[in-house]
Amino acid sequence: MAKSPERAIGPTSYSILGLLALRSWTAYELTKQMGRTLHHFWPRAESGIYREIKRLVDRRLAVADTEAVGRRSRTRYTITDEGRIALGSWLATPHEPGLLESEALVRILLGDQGTKDDLLVTMQRMAEEADELRTQMVTLVRHYAGGTGEFPERSHINHLVAKFLLDLSDLVSDFTRYGREVVTAWPDTAGRPPDEATMERLRELIQNRSTGAARASS
Amino acid sequence: MAKSPERAIGPTSYSILGLLALRSWTAYELTKQMGRTLHHFWPRAESGIYREIKRLVDRRLAVADTEAVGRRSRTRYTITDEGRIALGSWLATPHEPGLLESEALVRILLGDQGTKDDLLVTMQRMAEEADELRTQMVTLVRHYAGGTGEFPERSHINHLVAKFLLDLSDLVSDFTRYGREVVTAWPDTAGRPPDEATMERLRELIQNRSTGAARASS
DNA sequence: GATTACATGTAACATGTTACATGATTAC
DNA sequence: GTAATCATGTAACATGTTACATGTAATC
Numbered sequence: 001m002a003k004s005p006e007r008a009i010g011p012t013s014y015s016i017l018g019l020l021a022l023r024s025w026t027a028y029e030l031t032k033q034m035g036r037t038l039h040h041f042w043p044r045a046e047s048g049i050y051r052e053i054k055r056l057v058d059r060r061l062a063v064a065d066t067e068a069v070g071r072r073s074r075t076r077y078t079i080t081d082e083g084r085i086a087l088g089s090w091l092a093t094p095h096e097p098g099l100l101e102s103e104a105l106v107r108i109l110l111g112d113q114g115t116k117d118d119l120l121v122t123m124q125r126m127a128e129e130a131d132e133l134r135t136q137m138v139t140l141v142r143h144y145a146g147g148t149g150e151f152p153e154r155s156h157i158n159h160l161v162a163k164f165l166l167d168l169s170d171l172v173s174d175f176t177r178y179g180r181e182v183v184t185a186w187p188d189t190a191g192r193p194p195d196e197a198t199m200e201r202l203r204e205l206i207q208n209r210s211t212g213a214a215r216a217s218s
Numbered sequence: 219m220a221k222s223p224e225r226a227i228g229p230t231s232y233s234i235l236g237l238l239a240l241r242s243w244t245a246y247e248l249t250k251q252m253g254r255t256l257h258h259f260w261p262r263a264e265s266g267i268y269r270e271i272k273r274l275v276d277r278r279l280a281v282a283d284t285e286a287v288g289r290r291s292r293t294r295y296t297i298t299d300e301g302r303i304a305l306g307s308w309l310a311t312p313h314e315p316g317l318l319e320s321e322a323l324v325r326i327l328l329g330d331q332g333t334k335d336d337l338l339v340t341m342q343r344m345a346e347e348a349d350e351l352r353t354q355m356v357t358l359v360r361h362y363a364g365g366t367g368e369f370p371e372r373s374h375i376n377h378l379v380a381k382f383l384l385d386l387s388d389l390v391s392d393f394t395r396y397g398r399e400v401v402t403a404w405p406d407t408a409g410r411p412p413d414e415a416t417m418e419r420l421r422e423l424i425q426n427r428s429t430g431a432a433r434a435s436s
Numbered sequence: 437g438a439t440t441a442c443a444t445g446t447a448a449c450a451t452g453t454t455a456c457a458t459g460a461t462t463a464c
Numbered sequence: 465g466t467a468a469t470c471a472t473g474t475a476a477c478a479t480g481t482t483a484c485a486t487g488t489a490a491t492c
Contacts, residue, residue: 007478011321018328028443041323043316045481050445052479072487074444084331091325091332095340098261099347099390101319103229105259105382107309110236111375113302114309122313129317138424144412145420153409156416157329159423160400164323164393166423171389172317175382182378191371194362198374202363205377205384209356225450246471263453268473270451290459292472442489452479461470 006059012044013052017087020062020079022151027053027075037140037158040133040165053077061086108179112189119183123176130172137166224277230262231270235305238280238297240369245271245293255358255376258351258383271295279304326397330407337401341394348390355384 031046056062061083066073104126111119141162143149249264274280279301284291322344329337361367
């Protein structure tokens with residue numbers, strides 16, 4: 001009785017399912033929890049969560065039961081065995097190609113169509129976002145290191161993600177520092193024959209970098 | 219006679235407009251050009267480009283003219299003055315918050331719901347993607363450094379983007395090397411009371427990192 | 437008891453992807 | 465001359481966001 005070749009569901013649905021794998025949550029709790037960690041690298045509007053979770057129920061990957069809160073109702077969701085299996089199967093499939101997606105980089109690439117100031121502001125904001133990410137991650141890691149993290153049994157996993165995000169925030173800080181320095185020295189953003197400083201910086205980039213995958217680790 | 223409060227358009231549309239700011243392109247050329255550079259940090263399906271470009275024409279940010287190729291027609295698009303202005307205005311607005319989006323990280327975060335092997339494969343694939351990105355960027359930078367880049371007058375901008383992507387590919391290579399080492403040492407991915415090795419790694423993460431924004435540059 | 441913030445959604449619409457369709461060109 | 469690949473899209477559907485709507489709890 002499976003309802004025809006079910007369409008595949010995506011990372012957003014599986015993220016929710018992943019949270020449900022830990023415990024049951026009300027819809028509202030789910031939106032908040034998604035906002036805490038996941039939104040750093042998978043930001044989604046809250047309203048979408050409400051819809052996705054109902055799709056999970058349609059597919060019997062989760063079940064809903066209703067509690068009353070005054071005159072209004074609240075829905076609590078719990079993962080099913082089928083749900084756990086589906087989650088496991090998904091994790092065994094390869095991820096979509098592509099390391100990242102970033103609007104800020106798009107703006108930098110289009111930088112010559114805006115003012116110098118626009119570019120500097122973009123990088124300034126990237127730097128601020130990196131600082132905030134670092135702060136949040138340091139706080140989180142402190143909790144885990146002190147044994148007060150929210151799901152202590154997940155310390156090993158969270159440590160991996162935190163490591164990545166901390167390294168990334170450092171990368172962005174360094175990049176924006178470099179970028180703001182470079183851009184400040186430009187007369188403006190406009191296209192122009194490459195100057196010697198730019199050529200030198202281009203050469204620096206490939207210094208010690210081969211075309212191949214091989215790379216010296218520090 | 220502007221048609222009521224026009225909805226804002228997004229980064230995808232402005233990316234196309236940004237390409238049009240350089241020269242005029244046929245729709246097909248646009249899809250290919252988007253695939254070359256932009257898709258590394260703003261991947262979009264080709265079919266969407268065909269639709270977006272028509273929306274740009276609707277809004278008079280670009281104009282289309284039709285050329286014949288045998289019995290079939292081809293459309294060439296050119297930016298309008300209005301288009302250049304719109305692009306400039308957009309670049310003066312702040313970007314959406316969020317440094318990046320990454321499905322691979324989602325999978326790592328859900329790693330304890332899959333097998334050790336799934337996690338290792340995810341990181342393996344990340345490493346491969348990083349290698350490929352590095353290779354492509356090195357090649358591109360070599361061209362620019364040698365004066366044979368496609369839009370040499372954009373060397374200064376492209377150098378910034380290339381710098382970011384090269385640093386990122388190094389970060390991912392380092393992270394996945396670290397991650398695979400750590401995960402290999404686990405008995406399995408399952409949740410469990412944090413062991414001493416994990417706690418030590420957590421402490422390492424915040425070593426020399428303050429909660430605040432301040433950060434020593436190397 | 438009025439105001440504000442928290443909790444819980446729905447409707448409308450914009451954006452993105454998959455699958456298909458078909459003409460033109462190139463390689464054999 | 466036929467198969468493969470390049471070029472050029474459209475249709476259908478899935479996903480994502482914005483704007484709204486309204487009940488509940490906290491606070492003053």
